[in-house]
Amino acid sequence: MKKIKMALCQMKPLRDKEKSVDKALTMIEESAENGAGLVVLPEIFYHPYELKSIASLADDGKATIDRIREAAARLEIHICAGSIAIRENGKNFNRSYLVGPAGDILLEHSKCHLFDVDFKELRTRESQVFVPGDSLKTVETAIGKIGILICYDIRFPEAARKLALQGAEIILVPAAFNDITGPAHWHITFRARAVENQLYIAAVSPARDIKAAYRAYGHSMAVSPWGDVLSEAGEDEEIIYAELDPEVLSNIRGKLPLLKHRREDIY
Amino acid sequence: MKKIKMALCQMKPLRDKEKSVDKALTMIEESAENGAGLVVLPEIFYHPYELKSIASLADDGKATIDRIREAAARLEIHICAGSIAIRENGKNFNRSYLVGPAGDILLEHSKCHLFDVDFKELRTRESQVFVPGDSLKTVETAIGKIGILICYDIRFPEAARKLALQGAEIILVPAAFNDITGPAHWHITFRARAVENQLYIAAVSPARDIKAAYRAYGHSMAVSPWGDVLSEAGEDEEIIYAELDPEVLSNIRGKLPLLKHRREDIY
Numbered sequence: 072m073k074k075i076k077m078a079l080c081q082m083k084p085l086r087d088k089e090k091s092v093d094k095a096l097t098m099i100e101e102s103a104e105n106g107a108g109l110v111v112l113p114e115i116f117y118h119p120y121e122l123k124s125i126a127s128l129a130d131d132g133k134a135t136i137d138r139i140r141e142a143a144a145r146l147e148i149h150i151c152a153g154s155i156a157i158r159e160n161g162k163n164f165n166r167s168y169l170v171g172p173a174g175d176i177l178l179e180h181s182k183c184h185l186f187d188v189d190f191k192e193l194r195t196r197e198s199q200v201f202v203p204g205d206s207l208k209t210v211e212t213a214i215g216k217i218g219i220l221i222c223y224d225i226r227f228p229e230a231a232r233k234l235a236l237q238g239a240e241i242i243l244v245p246a247a248f249n250d251i252t253g254p255a256h257w258h259i260t261f262r263a264r265a266v267e268n269q270l271y272i273a274a275v276s277p278a279r280d281i282k283a284a285y286r287a288y289g290h291s292m293a294v295s296p297w298g299d300v301l302s303e304a305g306e307d308e309e310i311i312y313a314e315l316d317p318e319v320l321s322n323i324r325g326k327l328p329l330l331k332h333r334r335e336d337i338y
Numbered sequence: 339m340k341k342i343k344m345a346l347c348q349m350k351p352l353r354d355k356e357k358s359v360d361k362a363l364t365m366i367e368e369s370a371e372n373g374a375g376l377v378v379l380p381e382i383f384y385h386p387y388e389l390k391s392i393a394s395l396a397d398d399g400k401a402t403i404d405r406i407r408e409a410a411a412r413l414e415i416h417i418c419a420g421s422i423a424i425r426e427n428g429k430n431f432n433r434s435y436l437v438g439p440a441g442d443i444l445l446e447h448s449k450c451h452l453f454d455v456d457f458k459e460l461r462t463r464e465s466q467v468f469v470p471g472d473s474l475k476t477v478e479t480a481i482g483k484i485g486i487l488i489c490y491d492i493r494f495p496e497a498a499r500k501l502a503l504q505g506a507e508i509i510l511v512p513a514a515f516n517d518i519t520g521p522a523h524w525h526i527t528f529r530a531r532a533v534e535n536q537l538y539i540a541a542v543s544p545a546r547d548i549k550a551a552y553r554a555y556g557h558s559m560a561v562s563p564w565g566d567v568l569s570e571a572g573e574d575e576e577i578i579y580a581e582l583d584p585e586v587l588s589n590i591r592g593k594l595p596l597l598k599h600r601r602e603d604i605y
Binding site: 336 | 458
């Protein structure tokens with residue numbers, strides 16, 4: 072892992088996909104100008120989180136990803152392209168891409184846990200629109216070993232743990248909690264994952280839009296391996312930054328060797 | 339599971355084991371008078387948390403446990419006897435007991451993860467004094483399915499998860515976080531375990547003693563399956579209460595079926 076500045080782009084998606092991607096690129100450029108070597112976009116960053124519309128926009132992703140790849144190569148940075156609805160063999164996936172500074176795709180992650188819930192105020196069935204991914208992987212990059220989860224994936228400790236056991240030092244999580252789950256569980260869940268796995272986590276939400284049917288929580292944040300919130304956004308569109316430091320991580324793992332104290336023999 | 343009032347006894351242990359047990363029994367009686375059907379004591383409730391002294395007090399536990407059993411039978415309540423240093427076949431265990439209203443021992447748990455850490459301000463090696471337990475079990479009782487973890491065990495999501503998958507509705511956790519780990523991780527960790535497993539958690543600490551070598555954090559708390567802190571102690575000796583309600587638990591699991599959404603095929 073390398074010392075690096077990470078940018079979390081809490082962007083407010085527009086209803087026009089192309090214009091949203093334009094905006095994402097503008098925010099990426101601003102992040103890079105401010106010294107970020109890793110920029111992370113939110114879940115479904117190019118449209119408000121409405122399942123039907125998202126499904127209708129699903130395609131092979133090439134046009135969107137190519138624009139991200141071009142920016143990564145031009146700016147010589149890593150970019151996590153939030154997530155994109157990808158249509159593949161007649162199925163839709165909620166998929167994230169990590170693009171490296173040569174413009175190459177380093178890692179893909181398709182959301183593995185679909186958000187099917189029945190709150191009185193919010194009933195949603197992601198499984199009617201997406202099929203889940205089937206793998207949890209990490210990739211060794213020039214800035215550290217990185218894994219990706221998407222939103223609801225973070226609630227399952229097994230998922231982040233699997234990435235940690237592969238050596239993840241940073242987990243990037245494009246996410247869109249809401250009015251109900253955000254205030255109740257956003258901070259606890261992301262901070263606990265960082266603490267128990269002793270790694271950096273980027274939780275990146277769309278900005279909150281009070282007029283939207285599904286109101287994202289906002290509050291994007293970078294969490295340290297000790298569970299500290301290094302920086303946190305409000306509800307509006309903004310870019311926040313955090314410094315990731317391999318010495319902080321190894322220092323914490325040295326003092327409190329949680330990963331070594333696991334009892335694989337009894338789980 | 340049954341609707342029940344739970345008492346968490348944040349007692350300050352004395353240096354005299356017998357007198358500490360006397361005090362524990364007094365607090366148990368007060369809890370029962372106040373309507374508690376389940377009373378939980380802290381980790382090593384009969385002596386300040388000093389490893390050498392605790393080791394020298396280790397025995398077969400019978401005298402201590404018998405007094406707890408007598409109280410449980412007399413008051414017709416469930417009691418979790420915090421934890422006791424048990425000497426068995428030449429080895430010491432940090433072990434907790436759940437005693438039922440007939441005075442019978444319903445469940446034992448020996449701490450499975452030993453706290454060996456190297457903070458600048460706090461270096462400790464539980465493994466020099468204790469050997470770890472080897473199992474994670476639950477028991478069906480008249481008030482619900484209960485599991486026990488002890489302190490450091492809670493940091494490992496696999497442990498609480500294993501109890502949840504056995505059907506645990508309540509996890510009792512005698513614990514003694516400290517000056518460093520308490521402020522940083524006590525709330526996050528216990529609340530996250532409750533949220534991700536959707537069950538009640540009792541985190542029961544000794545009262546804080548600023549003159550002690552190892553200063554327990556205090557802040558005993560009962561956490562709901564939604565992660566809400568139902569009641570929380572300060573630093574001093576006190577009993578706090580919380581109502582456990584099976585309807586709350588099943589309602590949460592119905593709306594947000596986390597345990598059903600686990601992807602065992604990919605972990």
